[in-house]
Amino acid sequence: MRVCLASTSPARLMLLQQFGIRPLTLAPDVDEDAVVAAVEAAEGRRLAPDEHVLLLARRKAADVAARLADDIPGFDGIVIGGDSMFELDGEVLGKPRTAQNATERWRAMRGRTGVLHSGHAVVRLEPGTTPREVHAVAEASVSFVDDVTDAEIEAYVASGEPLQVAGAFTVDSLGGAFISRVDGDPSTVVGMSVSTLRTLVRELGVDWPTLWNTTDPSLADGRPGL
Numbered sequence: 001m002r003v004c005l006a007s008t009s010p011a012r013l014m015l016l017q018q019f020g021i022r023p024l025t026l027a028p029d030v031d032e033d034a035v036v037a038a039v040e041a042a043e044g045r046r047l048a049p050d051e052h053v054l055l056l057a058r059r060k061a062a063d064v065a066a067r068l069a070d071d072i073p074g075f076d077g078i079v080i081g082g083d084s085m086f087e088l089d090g091e092v093l094g095k096p097r098t099a100q101n102a103t104e105r106w107r108a109m110r111g112r113t114g115v116l117h118s119g120h121a122v123v124r125l126e127p128g129t130t131p132r133e134v135h136a137v138a139e140a141s142v143s144f145v146d147d148v149t150d151a152e153i154e155a156y157v158a159s160g161e162p163l164q165v166a167g168a169f170t171v172d173s174l175g176g177a178f179i180s181r182v183d184g185d186p187s188t189v190v191g192m193s194v195s196t197l198r199t200l201v202r203e204l205g206v207d208w209p210t211l212w213n214t215t216d217p218s219l220a221d222g223r224p225g226l
């Protein structure tokens with residue numbers, strides 16, 4: 001069973017590898033802001049965090065699944081897409097991208113609890129059959145210690161780590177020192193709930209252990225991806 005991760009996220013790839021899977025990786029070609037804006041305009045409302053991450057996870061998986069059918073005829077396996085957003089006091093926060101945003105967010109987060117929403121979509125590609133897709137959202141609440149100092153925030157932002165991750169924090173790296181509690185599947189916070197992926201894979205009739213220790217043939221000669 002081949003596995004393709006439709007993501008550029010190093011954390012998502014790390015998660016799958018930690019859980020015994022060495023997937024092919026392909027970057028999704030999805031303009032996330034444009035996709036969300038189009039759906040919100042059509043619906044005449046803002047998307048809730050769970051709708052937001054599910055929409056994007058599904059679009060990313062669908063984009064790569066469609067390209068795979070052309071790039072690797074006869075691909076027999078699954079394509080996994082994901083998206084994560086952090087919700088604090090009803091505000092949906094993606095990657096801060098700038099030091100100022102990250103600093104402002106950390107000053108607002110100390111001592112608080114927010115929810116990390118992760119969307120998951122899995123597409124089953126099997127030669128001669130119609131692709132099948134299943135999807136789900138997982139949430140984990142994240143509580144931050146209340147005594148993070150401005151100096152610690154400045155140092156953390158200066159590390160660059162918080163700039164490119166949903167919510168401006170990581171639970172499995174430098175940011176973990178400022179997190180007092182996670183309620184839910186911890187891998188949800190990192191980028192994908194692997195227990196949720198297992199449920200989705202089973203819905204597609206695939207036994208999870210069959211994915212263990214799979215090395216995609218395209219990786220056989222050490223080339224990442226296609």
Ligand SMILES: Nc1nc2c(ncn2[C@@H]2O[C@H](COP(=O)(O)OP(=O)(O)OP(=O)(O)O)[C@@H](O)[C@H]2O)c(=O)[nH]1
Binds near residue numbers: 006007008171
């Ligand atoms: N290592 C780590 N990464 C995190 C954590 N929280 C969020 N992230 C990452 O923050 C990023 C959220 O941005 P997304 O838009 O979902 O994904 P992306 O990184 O743009 O990658 P794509 O899947 O290609 O869209 C993901 O890469 C997550 O893995 C965390 O606690 N630890």
